Amino acid sequence: MQSSETALTDTAMSKRAVVAMSGGVDSCVAAILLSQAGWDIIGISMQVWDYKRNGGSASRATCCAPSDFDDARTIAESIGFPFYVFDFETTFKREVIDRFVGSYLAGETPNPCLECNRRVKFHELRHRAQLLGYPVVATGHYARIRPKTNGTLGLYTSRDTAKDQSYFLYELTQSELSRTVFPVGEMLKTEAREILAENGFAISSKPESQDICFVADTAGKFVERQSGIKPPAGKIKLTDGSIVGLHDGIHQFTVGQRRGLRVSAEHPLYVVSIDESQNEVTLGQKHELERLGFYVSAPSWIGGEPEQWPVLVRAKLRYRHEGVVCQVAPDPENSEYLRVEFVDQWSTVSPGQAAVFYSPESEKDGAIEVLGGGRICKKL
C-alpha cells in the first residue's frame, strides 16, 4: 500500500472527506482505505435517477437501483462511518440529462459522464458536503493527483492503465484538486478487489458497463423518450451530394460511425458529417473522414494556460481512444477556441466529445500527466 499513502498521509490536507459511493467495488475500496488511514469520512450515495419513474429496467441498470446502495450501506455499517443517500435528481436532470438530450438533438455525440463528474460529483456534491463540514471529496476514480515541482497540483493517469478514468476529470481546477482524493488511483483493479475480499466484503455482482448509466436501451430511444420529440426523418447523402437513403433522426448517428447505416455500397461507408440545420447525414469512405485537425471550445488547463504556443500533446478524442499526437494553439480568429492539428496521423473526430490533452511523455513510473482539454466543436 506504499504508493497510495502519499495522498492519504498528506498532512496539509484536512482529513475529513465525503466518499461518493456508487456501491461498486472502487468507491467501496476508497472508503475502506481512507477509513483505515484514520480519516473521518462519511459515505454518500447520490440518487441521480429514478428508474421506476423514468422507464428503463432497474435490473439491467448499472446504477441507482436500491440494491446498489445496500452494498455501500453495508460497508458503512461494518466499518462504522455515517452513510446517507442524497437526492441529486433535480441537478442531474438539469446538468446531465437535459444537456445530453439537447446535444443529441443538435447532431452531436455527447459524453454525459463529463458533465456528471464536473457538475454533479465535483461541484454540487462538494458544495453540499462542505456545508456538512467535510471539505474533501473522495471517489473511486482511477486517476492520480500529485504535487509538481512548480508548486501546482497535477492530474495523472492511474496505475491501472486499462481502468484509467483521468479522461473524465480534465476540467478539475487547482482548488478542486487540492480538496480531492482518489484512493484507488495507485492500485490495479485486481488489487482493489483483493482489498474488498481481505476485509470480508463481497459486492453483489452487477454489470460493469462502459455504457451510460441512465440509458437502459439505446441513446437514440432515450433521447426520444426524454424529449418527447421524434426527430424528423431526413436525407442520407454521399459526399458527392447524391442522396442514398433516408434516416429516421440525426440523433441516432455519430461522426465516424460505421455500423447501422443501412446503406449498401462497394466500399465501407462512414458517417462523415451531421448537418442539424438541413437534418442531413453525410456518408463517405474512411479516407474522407481525414482532416487536418479540429477546434475545441471551453478549453481548460489544469496547471494554468501554457506560456508558450503551440503545445505538443497526446490527445484522446473519446474515452476509449489510445490518443494521437497533436499540436494545440489558440484559434487566431477567436481566442475562446483552440485549434488542434494532427501531427503524424489523423483520427476520427466526433463533435460533442471531449478532446483531452495528455503530456507526450510519461513519468518514471508510467503516470502520464493530464494537461487539459476542451469540447470538440463542429467548426471545421
Place this chain on the structure above:
Amino acid sequence: MPGSAEVTTMNTPNRLIYADANASARLRPEVATRVAELFTSDVPPGNPSSVHSSGQRSRALIRQARSSLLRLLNCGAVPTDQTLVFTSGATEGANLLIRGFVGAPAGSKHIVCSSVEHPAVLEPIRTLAASGCSVTHFDPNPKGHPFNMCGLLEAVTPQTQLVALMLANNETGRVYPVAEVCLRLREDGYTGAIISDATQALAKLHFSAADLFNAGLDGLVVSSHKIGGPTGVGAVALSKDSERCRLFEPQILGGNQEFGFRAGTENVSGIVGFGLAAEIALTTLAPSIESRSALRELLWSKISANYPKAVRLTPQMDPGSGVELLCNTLLVAFPGWRGDDLVVALDLLRVCCSSGAACSSGKQGISHVLNELNLPEDMARSAVRFSLDWDATDNDVETIVDRLNDVLSRAARNTSLQTVSESHAIL
C-alpha cells in the same frame, strides 16, 4: 458515532437529542421492562384463544391493555359503545378502516379524503380508485386559510361511501376539526362512513373518541410506537352503534380474534406494551401537552431569533381562529438551505429530526403535504421538522438551537482548508 449506546447526562457533550417523535417516539423504559418480564416469566403468556390458564392469562392481559387504551382515547372513561381492535400498526389499521367500510368490489362508490392524509390512507384509497371507485381529494386549507368546510361538504355526493380526514397532520402539526366535520356531514344527511387517522393526535392533543363518535365518526386508527410503546402494534376504534359498523368487512381472515374484526393470534407482548404506554400517557397527558407546547414555542422563538430568514410552516397559535396544534411539532423552512442537507448535518451533530415524513427508500424529497402548502419549491425543499418527544426538556431545545447554529453559520465561514484540529472542534 451517532446512535451508539452510552450513558449520557444532560451535560454530556454530544448527547443525542431525539427530536423525531412523529416518526417514532422513544420506547418508555417501563414498557421495555414490562415486555421483558413477559418474555422471561416462568408462566409465559400463551395463545389467548387457548382454554388453559396460560391462554387465559394472555386474554386477561389483552383485556387490561384494551381498557387502558380506551381510557386514553376517552379521557379516562371506558365507554361501552366502542369496539377496540388491535392490529399490527396504524398502516394496517388505516387499510382495515378504508377497505372495511368501502367493501369490495368498489363499483360506483365515491370516496372523499383530504389531500394531506398519510400515505397509509392515500394509498389504499388510490388502489380503490384504480379498481373503479371515484375519489375526490380536497385541500383542507387552501392558501393557508382556515379549514375549508365548504370544499369538503361540496365534495360529498349521494354516492359517497367514505370520508377520511386526519385528526392531526404529522408534518405540520395542524389539527383538523373532525368533530365539527362529522356534525355538519350528518346534519346534511350524509349516511356514509367517516374515519379519522388519529395516529399523531394520540397523547399529543386533548381529544375524546366518545365526542367524535357522538358527532358521527365511525372509526379511527392509532399506533403504539408514536406514544412510546413498541412498534408492530396499533389499534382501530369503531363505533358500535353505527349502522356502517354492522356492515364492516374484516380484511384479515382466519380465526375469530378481536371480535371477528381481525384474525390472527394476538401480539400479546406488543399489546401489553401498547396498553402500558397508554396508561403512562394518560397519567401524564395534561402536563406533557402543556410543557411540550411551551417547548415548541421556545424552539421557534430561538430559531427565528438566530436565523431571521427562517419561515414557520407550522401554523401560529391563534386562539381567536380556533387553530389547534399538536403540542410537539414544529416545521420550519430554512431558505437558502436544503432540508435534507440540514437533517444530515444535524444528525452528524447528534440531533435527530427529519425533513418531511420518513421516506422508506432512504432518499428524501418534497412531501405531498408540503406541496399542498403552495410554497415556492426552494422553500418546500428547505423544510425541517422538529417533533419533540415525551421526555423533551428546555435543555434539549437549547442544545438543538446551538447545534443548528453551528451548521447554519458554516455557510458564512470559509471552510475550504480546515486543519484537523479545527475540524474536530466542530464535534
